[in-house]
Amino acid sequence: xxxxxxxxxxxxxxxxxxxxxxxxxxxxxxxxxxxxxxxxxxxxxxxxxxxxxxxxxxxxxxxxxxxxxxxxxxxxxxxxxxxxxxxxxxxxxxxxxxxxxxxxxxxxxxxxxxxxxxxxxxxxxxxxxxxxxxxxxxxxxxxxxxxxxxxxxxxxxxxxxxxxxxxxxxxxxxxxxxxxxxxxxxxxxxxxxxxxxxxxxxxxxxxxxxxxxxxxxxxxxxxxxxxxxxxxxxxxxxxxxxxxxxxxxxxxxxxxxxxxxxxxxxxxxxxxxxxxxxxxxxxxxxxxxxxxxxxxxxxxxxxxxxxxxxx
Amino acid sequence: xxxxxxxxxxxxxxxxxxxxxxxxxxxxxxxxxxxxxxxxxxxxxxxxxxxxxxxxxxxxxxxxxxxxxxxxxxxxxxxxxxxxxxxxxxxxxxxxxxxxxxxxxxxxxxxxxxxxxxxxxxxxxxxxxxxxxxxxxxxxxxxxxxxxxxxxxxxxxxxxxxxxxxxxxxxxxxxxxxxxxxxxxxxxxxxxxxxxxxxxxxxxxxxxxxxxxxxxxxxxxxxxxxxxxxxxxxxxxxxxxxxxxxxxxxxxxxxxxxxxxxxxxxxxxxxxxxxxxxxxxx
Amino acid sequence: xxxxxxxxxxxxxxxxxxxxxxxxxxxxxxxxxxxxxxxxxxxxxxxxxxxxxxxxxxxxxxxxxxxxxxxxxxxxxxxxxxxxxxxxxxxxxxxxxxxxxxxxxxxxxxxxxxxxxxxxxxxxxxxxxxxxxxxxxxxxxxxxxxxxxxxxxxxxxxxxxxxxxxxxxxxxxxxxxxxxxxxxxxxxxxxxxxxxxxxxxxxxxxxxxxxxxxxxxxxxxxxxxxxxxxxxxxxxxxxxxxxxxxxxxxxxxxxxxxxxxxxxxxxxxxxxxxxxxxxxxxxxxxxxxxxxxxxxxxxxxxxxxxxxxxxxxxxxxxxxxxxxxxxxxxxxxxxxxxxxxxxxxxxxxxxxxxxxxxxxxxx
Numbered sequence: 014x015x016x017x018x019x020x021x022x023x024x025x026x027x028x029x030x031x032x033x034x035x036x037x038x039x040x041x042x043x044x045x046x047x048x049x050x051x052x053x054x055x056x057x058x059x060x061x062x063x064x065x066x067x068x069x070x071x072x073x074x075x076x077x078x079x080x081x082x083x084x085x086x087x088x089x090x091x092x093x094x095x096x097x098x099x100x101x102x103x104x105x106x107x108x109x110x111x112x113x114x115x116x117x118x119x120x121x122x123x124x125x126x127x128x129x130x131x132x133x134x135x136x137x138x139x140x141x142x143x144x145x146x147x148x149x150x151x152x153x154x155x156x157x158x159x160x161x162x163x164x165x166x167x168x169x170x171x172x173x174x175x176x177x178x179x180x181x182x183x184x185x186x187x188x189x190x191x192x193x194x195x196x197x198x199x200x201x202x203x204x205x206x207x208x209x210x211x212x213x214x215x216x217x218x219x220x221x222x223x224x225x226x227x228x229x230x231x232x233x234x235x236x237x238x239x240x241x242x243x244x245x246x247x248x249x250x251x252x253x254x255x256x257x258x259x260x261x262x263x264x265x266x267x268x269x270x271x272x273x274x275x276x277x278x279x280x281x282x283x284x285x286x287x288x289x290x291x292x293x294x295x296x297x298x299x300x301x302x303x304x305x306x307x308x309x310x311x312x313x314x315x316x317x318x319x320x321x322x323x324x
Numbered sequence: 325x326x327x328x329x330x331x332x333x334x335x336x337x338x339x340x341x342x343x344x345x346x347x348x349x350x351x352x353x354x355x356x357x358x359x360x361x362x363x364x365x366x367x368x369x370x371x372x373x374x375x376x377x378x379x380x381x382x383x384x385x386x387x388x389x390x391x392x393x394x395x396x397x398x399x400x401x402x403x404x405x406x407x408x409x410x411x412x413x414x415x416x417x418x419x420x421x422x423x424x425x426x427x428x429x430x431x432x433x434x435x436x437x438x439x440x441x442x443x444x445x446x447x448x449x450x451x452x453x454x455x456x457x458x459x460x461x462x463x464x465x466x467x468x469x470x471x472x473x474x475x476x477x478x479x480x481x482x483x484x485x486x487x488x489x490x491x492x493x494x495x496x497x498x499x500x501x502x503x504x505x506x507x508x509x510x511x512x513x514x515x516x517x518x519x520x521x522x523x524x525x526x527x528x529x530x531x532x533x534x535x536x537x538x539x540x541x542x543x544x545x546x547x548x549x550x551x552x553x554x555x556x557x558x559x560x561x562x563x564x565x566x567x568x569x570x571x572x573x574x575x576x577x578x579x580x581x582x583x584x585x586x587x588x589x590x591x592x593x594x595x596x597x598x599x600x601x602x603x604x605x606x
Numbered sequence: 607x608x609x610x611x612x613x614x615x616x617x618x619x620x621x622x623x624x625x626x627x628x629x630x631x632x633x634x635x636x637x638x639x640x641x642x643x644x645x646x647x648x649x650x651x652x653x654x655x656x657x658x659x660x661x662x663x664x665x666x667x668x669x670x671x672x673x674x675x676x677x678x679x680x681x682x683x684x685x686x687x688x689x690x691x692x693x694x695x696x697x698x699x700x701x702x703x704x705x706x707x708x709x710x711x712x713x714x715x716x717x718x719x720x721x722x723x724x725x726x727x728x729x730x731x732x733x734x735x736x737x738x739x740x741x742x743x744x745x746x747x748x749x750x751x752x753x754x755x756x757x758x759x760x761x762x763x764x765x766x767x768x769x770x771x772x773x774x775x776x777x778x779x780x781x782x783x784x785x786x787x788x789x790x791x792x793x794x795x796x797x798x799x800x801x802x803x804x805x806x807x808x809x810x811x812x813x814x815x816x817x818x819x820x821x822x823x824x825x826x827x828x829x830x831x832x833x834x835x836x837x838x839x840x841x842x843x844x845x846x847x848x849x850x851x852x853x854x855x856x857x858x859x860x861x862x863x864x865x866x867x868x869x870x871x872x873x874x875x876x877x878x879x880x881x882x883x884x885x886x887x888x889x890x891x892x893x894x895x896x897x898x899x900x901x902x903x904x905x906x907x908x909x910x911x912x913x914x915x916x917x918x919x920x921x922x923x924x925x926x927x928x929x930x931x932x933x934x935x936x937x938x939x940x941x942x943x944x945x946x947x948x949x950x951x952x953x954x955x956x957x958x959x960x961x962x963x964x965x966x967x968x969x
Binding site for chain 1: 571
């Protein structure tokens with residue numbers, strides 16, 4: 014150090030103690046301040062409730078107090094509850110009804126509307142418009158379609174002297190009615206995802222195919238569909254995750270009836286936790302839903318990651 | 325987008341079949357909405373006597389006048405504006421700061437934290453609903469605006485979106501600004517943030533729409549009628565479907581609630597479409 | 607303002623990969639220095655280290671004898687022009703230039719005066735209110751330079767600033783840069799992989815290859831007396847001819863013999879040279895095309911490149927080796943002709959197997 018003070022600057026000895034060279038990309042605590050506000054909300058409102066919910070699911074609890082530790086008691090009660098098992102089945106049934114319909118109709122619309130005409134643009138706007146409505150309005154609209162007497166469906170059937178199927182009260186049709194309303198509501202997103210995938214396909218492939226005299230059907234089968242295979246899988250998984258969370262439509266259209274036949278898992282959680290105030294069991298049911306959705310989300314992660322690797 | 329096709333007669337027929345199918349689907353999309361609008365313009369008694377009267381005059385605006393005069397719909401619209409606006413503003417601020425932090429700055433544990441935040445994308449609202457409700461009960465947050473706004477601020481999507489967007493901006497801009505003596509915050513505020521306006525618009529519209537249409541959390545948190553959001557309020561009037569003021573009145577209320585959001589959609593269509601496509605390409 | 611820059615024993619690693627290895631360099635005030643080398647040689651990294659955008663793993667950088675490598679980029683008193691220009695897209699040209707001055711709290715009057723002066727020098731007063739997106743490539747380039755000028759820095763750093771311009775504009779901007787240097791009398795460091803830019807702009811060129819400095823020298827030194835075989839091959843177009851040769855060191859000057867018996871009397875002192883294989887090197891302009899049998903070697907013409915003022919003749923020797931020679935612009939040689947090649951011994955070079963170069967005695 015003495016050297017450093019007495020020696021002229023031009024002869025800086027390399028070995029002397031010195032300020033380290035600046036590194037603009039070095040990790041620094043003050044940079045943390047930019048993410049801290051979000052992380053505060055993320056931790057207190059997502060991470061803590063997530064862990065708290067797991068903890069709750071092992072306890073007998075009501076709104077203000079959390080009671081005794083009951084181990085897997087809530088889960089055991091859950092899997093002995095016929096209504097819960099019914100709701101799990103209902104959820105899967107609903108996913109099975111809606112997801113293929115959403116994926117296939119969405120793909121069909123995207124293929125038809127993927128052109129630069131004004132009509133196509135207007136129709137794209139139309140098919141996506143229902144997605145911006147709230148579940149309340151969607152169910153109101155569809156109840157007025159399905160309702161006997163003044164319903165749209167019964168009016169149309171009336172023109173032909175027939176009686177419309179009772180989509181809300183008939184046990185075998187109620188879930189299908191909810192599914193129809195849901196497909197009407199949600200068709201915009203899959204269509205848009207397919208459209209953007211179609212626009213990613215390089216135009217010159219089509220030109221090459223045209224030069225090779227490929228028919229339209231051949232072009233579709235050997236170029237278009239293979240190019241959007243991953244998007245198709247992605248759409249299916251995204252829709253599974255979304256439709257697993259069915260709540261509003263079932264609650265507002267049928268209240269889960271008739272006979273719990275349209276009661277999905279989320280409605281079961283809502284009933285158990287916020288109408289019967291059995292928070293422990295409600296938490297346990299929500300953990301089951303979480304695991305189901307997590308599996309689908311993992312699949313989505315794997316698909317998107319492979320996608321990224323490829324490009 | 326399609327390759328120029330040489331016209332062959334068979335194609336014209338196929339095109340017509342496709343066109344017919346698309347028209348049919350368009351009718352399915354439109355008819356229920358037109359039906360609702362039609363009903364909203366009719367007297368209740370006339371409807372009950374003959375639903376086909378929808379297709380004939382006389383039409384009336386009475387239901388709309390009743391809606392404006394009697395229902396709580398204005399309070400609910402106000403609540404929805406406060407909640408959706410507050411959540412949108414908060415999300416934009418938090419996501420921009422965090423997006424810049426994750427995309428451009430280095431701090432201890434950054435990569436792990438980002439993975440944790442990404443994991444947040446996979447946590448559905450329902451998985452934290454029960455515990456969140458209990459925590460908010462303890463804090464007396466129910467039936468307040470912040471009780472409705474706060475949960476949405478924990479969503480990871482905005483952070484993810486903004487991080488991707490910041491990463492796409494060339495790093496030379498930051499470096500040029502550093503040579504220009506700008507602090508980290510000044511680089512964020514003056515150089516990079518103005519460049520993220522498209523992403524802000526996209527995220528803002530998405531957040532606003534999502535909050536406006538949210539149903540489950542407001543349903544369990546806002547239990548007092550004057551704290552209902554529009555979505556919950558509308559649902560509450562549906563429960564007494566039969567004995568309510570009449571179908572026409574309900575339908576007028578639905579049109580009243582749905583029209584603004586549809587108009588907003590038509591205005592910001594471009595951003596919404598880019599947002600959806602952007603999410604797909606990522 | 608101007609400054610001398612001292613780089614002492616600087617090394618740089620990315621992970622386990624060494625990018626710069628114990629490199630030292632003195633840059634004098636007002637000097638125009640060009641870092642020249644192929645991509646990946648570390649020249650841009652070295653420039654970014656001077657700017658403060660990369661860390662210095664070991665060694666030191668000093669400006670005017672004051673160590674600066676521990677200072678943040680903004681505090682070093684230097685300005686940089688990026689390859690992509692890095693203009694702030696949402697700010698007008700004026701605001702782009704003002705930003706750095708506002709950040710140090712300079713008064714509005716001084717800022718306006720400096721912007722006015724820079725706009726005058728670069729003849730872009732009418733562009734001041736435009737956004738970068740409304741400018742052509744060449745205009746953006748000017749703005750980037752203007753943004754550097756207004757800071758009145760101790761040194762200017764240029765990171766391949768001409769590579770995004772088309773050929774004609776590049777030549778014009780090159781000349782303008784040279785004039786700018788004359789006018790500002792400031793230290794400038796310029797990174798490029800283009801040897802023409804290096805030759806035309808530099809007071810001194812620093813040729814870099816594979817993490818190291820190969821040679822530092824004036825353009826003509828680099829061209830006429832390259833220190834290594836790499837420099838000889840990298841600088842000059844077409845590239846220098848290289849032929850494997852055996853040496854006869856019995857005379858005062860060495861004689862080089864090629865595989866097929868051709869021999870060239872060089873003016874390189876035998877005493878300097880060691881045993882072992884050598885490579886003989888000569889530039890195309892030092893190989894005259896003469897009538898067959900009249901030169902050091904005979905060859906058959908493979909290809910002709912007519913450049914106008916001269917003609918490059920690609921001739922194949924008996925052993926298949928190709929040599930590029932030059933002839934008058936209106937050369938009557940045609941492909942397939944047998945020609946003689948006369949090597950200028952004064953301009954011949956020899957390279958050892960390690961790449962070290964020897965040249966003729968200085969006149």
